Amino acid sequence: MIIYNLWIFQTGLMLRATMTTKLLLVASIVCFTVISGKDRQKREVIGTLAGGGMHISDMMAQSIKIALKDWAIRTELEKQMYLSGFDKVSKGSYLWHRSMFMNLKEYSKVQVLNQKGFINLRALAEFEKLSGVPIHVMQNDFKLVEEWQKHIAPYCECPIPKCNPKYPYRTADGGCNNFHVPTWGQANRAQLRWLPAAYSDGLNVPRIHSVTGASLPSPRLISNVVHNAHMSDFREPKQSMMMMQFGQFLDHDFVGTPTNRGFNNSQIQCCDLDPTTRDKRGSCFPIPVPPKDKRFHNPCMNFVRSSIAPELYCKPAPRNQINQQSSFIDGSMIYGNSMKEQTYLRLGKGGLLKMTDGGFLPRYDDGDCIMESPGEYCFGAGDDRNTIVPSLAFLHIVFLREHNRLAVALGKINPHWTDEIIFQETRKIIGGVLQHIVYAEWLPLVLNKEFMTLYGLNSVYGKYNTVYNEKLDPTTANVMAGAAFRFGHSMIPNFLGYGAPGGNKIAEFPIYKTYNRPGVLMSHGGKGNDWIGEWMLDDSHAKSDRCVNDGVRNYLFMDHHGKSFDLVAVNIQRGRDHGLPPYNAWRKWCGLPPVIHFGHGPGGLVDHDKESIIRLSKSYKHVDDIDLYTGGLSERRVKGGLTGPTFQCLIGKSFANWKFGDRFWYENDFKLTGFSPRQLETIRHHKISKIICENTKIDHIQPDSFLLPSEHNHKIPCHALPDIDLLAWAEPSELRTNVFFPVPANPVPIWSNLGPGHFQEAYKHIAAY
Ligand code: HEM
């Protein structure tokens, strides 16, 4: 190890040394005892370069030139594809829905990031070829990194926010939460890697080969063999559909990963393309469908790779994906992730959000929805996925109404407050309430008691719980978004329904007939929304296990031609697209024993049952090939939890980071940004059940709405639940204008204006840290 590090150091030095010293260093390298043949080879390459090849700085410049040229070629190809009409899909088709799935209001930012991400990656690949220095070696050589940063800066920097330490609220995009690294957790940044990425070329190309050298199995094949629910409809005996639905609502708070678009923001089609063009497009990674598949007859399922971002401070790194949401649990799916989105969603008076007369989300004409009757329209919210299923839109609607209910009341209590103050104070309360619901009501049903305690995730009552750790990076981890938290897909039912008070079902409809249909909620004079709510409270969600129901595994986004996707196959392919290391690597990371063979005894798949082991061994040639999504989802559940130990570890770590790494964590005793003891106490008693009650016509509810009604959780009249005590926010007259004297918000960086200055500043910053 010591020898290796020394070599890295010498490499760095040598690349910058004068000719004479270079020769000396080459000599010293030649005298080294080598640790492996591979390393010897690398050293010789460097030696040759140093002895008379191209200067390192020229190599870098040359690599960037090639990358820029390649970007131009690729843009031209995309333009040709667009003009030829090849990519054109009809509105409402399954392909259209998938491409519309992610947030597009700030698409120009994604384009900027993706372009820079491409140039960085392409240049790195070229540099690797020219210099023979592999990326992992380069990353560990601080001088090489520094040199690289200097060259690549103009093509990678993105504005770093300047923070105002006196600003009392969260910024719109989550930036400036951490004063040392203001981009931590900020929207439109690269996701976080806890383990180095696993790409087959070390940089960009997804894992496609087994460790045996054969091809990896097709994700659709794995989906059929391991995750097929065989139309069985096992239910979770104690938990309600609200539990599943809140999970998706929550994930749209901490992650939104955009996928690539073609020229002029068009869709990208990867099937029916000749392989050369497909490879040249760079965004295509279609899923092969095995022959004789019972559902899909086209041998190719479309799959477009996620958009990418350069790493912070231009660090050389393999391909990494973008998060369009702020990582924090801060209600960004309600309020949006930028000032632009917020402005769009706000009414501009009384601190209110835009809402229709019927209490629905505002109209958004560029949204992804299917209108079936006159008077329907697509919904706009802080996250564009809001209507993917009506049960998700129900929660968006309920929280929108709750915001406005609180804003109206706060305006009455503090009539001197401006629109801005009412809005920000209400947003702050909703953020605190959400965090409390997540950590006190939802998460304890996902993770077991021991784990909650071990990771410090339990909520505290009666006092502050100041836990902020400024050294902790709360950025959403790629592995959480790309695999672990998708465990929730196994809780999705085949049917959604309308319920009536008393637990009776009014109607049931296949989930695939509800995708993107706002009409399900707006129908029957708006009663559809309440009926969906009643049903969610009274029906159980699908069992959390290795199986995923056909409603999403075979019929995701099914259109009127009967065409659809397989969500499980997409999840597995997404893991490979994102370079997620396979299952075994994560087991080791979590401190769990790695799997050495397909047996169930020691060294085997000790956290799987026999049936799962058989299915895994039928799909994969080697245990080191197992994709994380498949290996994790098929684990036996831990006692008292909804997932196996590997997902529990990854989910638990994520929620710990969002708690301890959030300066605005609702329990922190921080004068400027926190709550008063009285405010904190009332937030801790504001349950999801009360929020549902106050914002629908539902008048009886079980207090724990993520659980089914039962002897210990029987329905009670809504008025029996305590309401939030907004008088805790009444501002004593002597404090008026002092406490809420409008402090200017953090300046919002301008994205179109990317000058070299940003990088210098960022670099100084990290050096100081
Ligand atoms: C209610 C029905 C649901 C549907 C129809 C649905 C559908 C989808 C789709 C189409 C994707 C994008 C897949 C890709 O292209 O990579 C996705 C991503 C995801 N889903 Fe779901 N989902 C549902 C519920 C849930 C639930 C209950 C959870 C968790 C408890 C969940 C967690 C996630 C996560 C974490 C992602 C990644 C998001 C991102 O990176 O932006 N989903 N889902």
Ligand SMILES: [Ca+2]
């Ligand atoms: Ca967020």
